[in-house]
Amino acid sequence: MEFEIENIPIQEVTLNFATDVRLFVKREDLIHPFVSGNKFRKLKYNLAEAKNKKHDTLLTFGGAFSNHIAAVAAAGKLHGFQTIGIIRGEELNSEIDSNPTLKFAQKNGMQFHFVSRQAYREKTSETFITQLKQTFGRFYSIPEGGTNKLAVQGCAEIITENERDFDTICCAVGTGGTIAGICEGAFAHQQILGFPALKGDFLQKEVSQLTDQNNWKLISKYHFGGYGKVSDELIAFINQFKQQTNIPLDPIYTGKMLFGIIDLIKNGHFGKQNRILAIHSGGLQGIEGMNQKLQKKGQKTIV
Structure with missing residues (x-):
């Protein structure tokens, strides 16, 4: 970046x-x-790796007011990536317009996939990742918080x-x-x-x-x-x-x-x-x- x-x-x-x-x-x-502070630092080499591997979509994880979700959405738009956010809390699906973080991410082109808190706990499991690939196709995955x-x-x-x-x-x-x-x-x-x-x-x-x-x-x-x-x-x-x-x-x-x-x-x-x-x-x-x-x-x- x-x-x-x-x-x-x-x-x-x-x-x-x-x-x-x-x-x-x-x-x-x-x-x-x-895309400020540690979010810029964390995304710098991840975006380079995504480009190197010829990905056009970034997928990541976060909660209702996640700095990481907002930063990935903004960075994705700046660098020509589609972005997908796996969001903790199914109830947030009806609250996008009243949630400044999710509203910002959506304006920057992020597509949301809302999951229950129970399902979110399994976000790093092979089964969960396989389901995401079946749903969204090929993507570059960035962990929650970007770490x-x-x-x-x-x-x-x-x-x-x-x-x-x-x-x-x-x-x-x-x-x-x-x-x-x-x-x-x-x-x-x-x-x-x-x-x-x-x-x-x-x-x-x-x-x-x-x-x-x-x-x-x-x-x-x-x-x-x-x-x-x-x-x-x-x-x-x-x-x-x-x-x-x-x-x-x-x-x-x-x-x-x-x-x-x-x-x-x-x-x-x-x-x-x-x-x-x-x-x-x-x-x-x-x-x-x-x-x-x-x-x-x-x-x-x-x-």
């Missing part, structure tokens, strides 16, 4: 409390309006010579591909901290299967109840952070990560003079859908 990925801005965050630690954000969210070896290869390119002087690299963790790539691309002196957006300890194993490096650690206490779960405290933090820095954060991944980083800094987790780089992995398209849910509950929304 021929997007502008040279000289991605690295923005320092002014911390309003006494510390000698310095915090910076790499604005990967600015790579492209629709595979080619995605890790792309995410390794997040760390360049521009990032050499940082001591700690932080990223949000969903399926594990981004942190695995960062671990592969990091310099020897750097520690990688991952902030899971999901509840549970299974990600330790997932990441270990994607990288042989041992320069990383997961900080698992900032998931706010699990994937897609938020609180008034988190929303207030996201709004305040944007007001102070002009950096928008999403509530699923980057908001939780930055909340966690700043909390750790306040509690003396990092050594003196530590230079921390947080990777902004995009995901901003999910804000509209989250705000819909928050409005229905009468809760504060993201501004």
